[in-house]
Amino acid sequence: MTLKVVVVGAGIVGTACAFHAAAAGLDVTVVDRGPVGAGTTSRGEGNVLVSDKEPGPELALARLSRTLWEEAGRELGPDRLELEPKGGLVVASSAEGLAALGEFAARQEAAGVRVERVDRVRDLEPHLAPDIPGGVHYPQDAQVQPVLAAAALLRAAVRRGARLHAGEVVGAETGGGRITGVRTAAGDVLPADAVVNAAGTWGGEVGRRLGAPVEVLPRRGFVLVTEPLPPMVRHKVYSADYVAGVASSDAGLETSCVVEGTRGGTLLIGASRERVGFDTRMNIAAVTRLAARACRLFPFLRAVHLLRVYRGFRPYCPDHLPVIGPDPRVPGVVHACGHEGAGIGLAPATGALVTAHLLGRPWRGADPAAHTGLLPDRLSGLGGAHR
Numbered sequence: 001m002t003l004k005v006v007v008v009g010a011g012i013v014g015t016a017c018a019f020h021a022a023a024a025g026l027d028v029t030v031v032d033r034g035p036v037g038a039g040t041t042s043r044g045e046g047n048v049l050v051s052d053k054e055p056g057p058e059l060a061l062a063r064l065s066r067t068l069w070e071e072a073g074r075e076l077g078p079d080r081l082e083l084e085p086k087g088g089l090v091v092a093s094s095a096e097g098l099a100a101l102g103e104f105a106a107r108q109e110a111a112g113v114r115v116e117r118v119d120r121v122r123d124l125e126p127h128l129a130p131d132i133p134g135g136v137h138y139p140q141d142a143q144v145q146p147v148l149a150a151a152a153l154l155r156a157a158v159r160r161g162a163r164l165h166a167g168e169v170v171g172a173e174t175g176g177g178r179i180t181g182v183r184t185a186a187g188d189v190l191p192a193d194a195v196v197n198a199a200g201t202w203g204g205e206v207g208r209r210l211g212a213p214v215e216v217l218p219r220r221g222f223v224l225v226t227e228p229l230p231p232m233v234r235h236k237v238y239s240a241d242y243v244a245g246v247a248s249s250d251a252g253l254e255t256s257c258v259v260e261g262t263r264g265g266t267l268l269i270g271a272s273r274e275r276v277g278f279d280t281r282m283n284i285a286a287v288t289r290l291a292a293r294a295c296r297l298f299p300f301l302r303a304v305h306l307l308r309v310y311r312g313f314r315p316y317c318p319d320h321l322p323v324i325g326p327d328p329r330v331p332g333v334v335h336a337c338g339h340e341g342a343g344i345g346l347a348p349a350t351g352a353l354v355t356a357h358l359l360g361r362p363w364r365g366a367d368p369a370a371h372t373g374l375l376p377d378r379l380s381g382l383g384g385a386h387r
Contacts, residue, residue, distance in 0.1 A: 002026065003027065003193045003358060004029075004191055004193045005021050005192060005195075005196060005358060006031060006192040007031070008032075008169050008195060009200055010031075010037065010038075010154065011032075011037055011038075011039050011150060012041045012343055014030060015150045015157065017336055017351040018162050021351070021355045022157040022160035023160060023355075028162035029163045029192075030163070030164050031164075031169060031190060041146045041200070043221075043223070043310060043311065044312065047141075047341070048141065048142040049062065049138075050113050050140050051090055051108075051141050057321065057371060057372070057373035058321055058322070059113070061353070062342070062349070064348075065350075071348075072348060077152075082144055084142060084143045084144075085139075085142045086141070086234065087138060087139045087141050087235045088137070088141030088235055089118070089125060089238075091121055091132050092134060093132065094133065095133055097241075098240075101240045104240075113138070113140065114140050115136055116137040118136065118137050124235065125234060125235065127233070127298050128297065129296065129299055137235075141235075149347075169199075170185050171209055172211055179192065179330055192332070193332060195334070196334045196358075197212070197333065200315045202216075207327075207335065212335070214317070214327075214335055214337070214376060214379065216315050217275070217317075218313035218314070220311060220314075221312060221314055221341070223268055223269065223309070224268070224269035225309070226301070227306075229261075231265075232261065233261045234261075237297065238259070239258075241256045254273045255271070255293060257296070269301075278313060280311065315340065316340035317338040321373065322336070323335040323337055323338045323375075324371065325353075325354075328377055334357055336354050
């Protein structure tokens with residue numbers, strides 16, 4: 001009998017789960033209250049990064065995802081994803097920062113990441129400020145167009161028999177001590193042997209509705225979009241303090257400089273983080289700081305016009321690791337949420353890992369034990385304080 005799986009969420013993580021589950025022969029239904037990729041996925045830059053992750057379970061997931069994005073590009077067509085293996089360049093603003101960046105890169109290199117230390121950063125990025133002392137080049141970093149990628153993954157899943165159901169999940173059906181399906185706001189009941197919580201920023205609320213709450217919270221961020229330009233930035237370029245900003249638990253506004261180009265000629269400038277719930281209001285201070293930092297990194301930007309500013313919410317857990325795996329309280333519930341700003345990059349490996357959990361098989365990661373650090377039971381009380 002084929003396992004029936006309902007995936008809650010049609011963002012990049014949900015569609016990747018559907019893609020891998022359908023490829024494994026499972027009976028898959030994806031349910032979402034909105035269009036494909038319309039949530040956090042549509043507000044992302046499309047980062048596929050290994051450069052910003054400490055050695056551990058998330059880096060293991062990122063390394064596998066980098067391989068799986070390449071495989072998806074070959075199967076679906078790289079243009080359907082706008083997959084660009086552009087590489088990343090992380091730059092330091094001081095000698096002390098460069099030393100710390102070098103130590104971080106050495107730990108990553110020992111974990112299998114390709115790193116190239118760079119003294120003359122302007123050889124890679126000619127328009128960088130002339131006083132930057134150095135950096136590290138990460139040739140494995142890449143980029144996709146998030147909404148296009150989510151749509152392509154879902155189309156491929158549908159070709160393998162998956163279905164898309166429009167509706168908001170409001171509760172769970174249970175029986176025999178496990179989940180047996182989900183109910184939607186319209187009164188539909190979707191039967192399931194397993195339900196995957198891939199609801200992104202709303203993963204905590206969907207978990208609660210399934211009887212398996214997890215602590216997934218929103219973290220607001222802004223991205224600036226410039227007018228179209230000739231090719232001026234070759235890589236994804238960011239300052240070394242970006243990594244510290246990702247790992248910070250500070251509730252206040254944090255900004256670090258990230259600049260990269262798109263196929264359309266615009267430049268994307270990030271990244272800000274602040275814990276303000278689901279407040280969608282503009283924060284001029286965040287935009288001003290981002291613009292100033294970007295101009296410090298690339299002085300030519302002082303003469304460039306902004307086209308627009310967009311904002312979104314990153315779904316994060318307090319320990320800044322995603323929650324991926326079966327929930328021990330409700331058999332049949334599998335979480336795949338809390339990826340913060342790394343959901344685009346980590347989506348394929350998340351889908352592969354979730355599918356391995358559904359089938360009760362080892363996952364494809366280089367370290368079969370690495371995924372245990374992402375399981376829900378690492379959280380004390382599964383939604384309360386951490387151990």
